[in-house]
Amino acid sequence: MAWSISLDLWSEFVDHSSVTPSEPEDVFRVETDQQLHAVGSLARHRVLRVLRDGPATVTQIAERLGIAKGSSHYHVGVLAKAGLIHIVETRKVRGIEELYYGMVAPAIALPDTGAGAPEFLMRHALADLESAPASDQKAVMLKHARLSRAAFGAFEARLHALIDELAELSDPADAAADLFIAFYRPQDTARGEEAPK
Secondary structure, eight states, X not given: OOEXXXXXXXXXXXXXXXXXXXXXXXXXXXXXXXXXXXXXXXXXXXXXXXXXXXXXXXXXXXXXXXXXXXXXXXXHHHHHHTTSEEEEEEEEETTEEEEEEEESSSEEEOOOOOTTOOOHHHHHHHHHHHHSOOOSSOOOOOOXXXXXXXXXXXXXXXXXXXXXXXXXXXXXXXXXXXXXXXXXXXXXXXXXXXXXX
């Protein structure tokens, strides 16, 4: 199952095995070990989150993330060498050339993960959730259910429709909000029909 993260207005995880034909064409597909290493870091995931809002310099990224400029420079370099970001603009400020980095595509798709392999984007999203400030605008829920294949498929379609609705509500002028969804069959076949392989 391949997952992607949309880096324009919202962080969306999309299961490409069931994506509707409206899937964006402009997707950067992670294929090399170097690219996988680049997206495997939580710090670099957060750099990409900053850049989804628009181009930024190493200094601006450091300020947004509250990290040292040297750390920001290192992570930007790793992402640039992997081809995930590139220089989109240069400006001269007081005789110094500032480089503005931007995304090469609005979405990143990871390859299928094998059994026991880490779901990097899901882990990063969970880390972002855990570090989010306490707020009345934060909902975290876990619900278990026993579903037939048909019921599972129908509910998955409703989730996709809800994600599309959320994207339509998005306004770049408003504060960021993330939706983190994991709808799956756990390793539990003690009752009911066996989970699909």
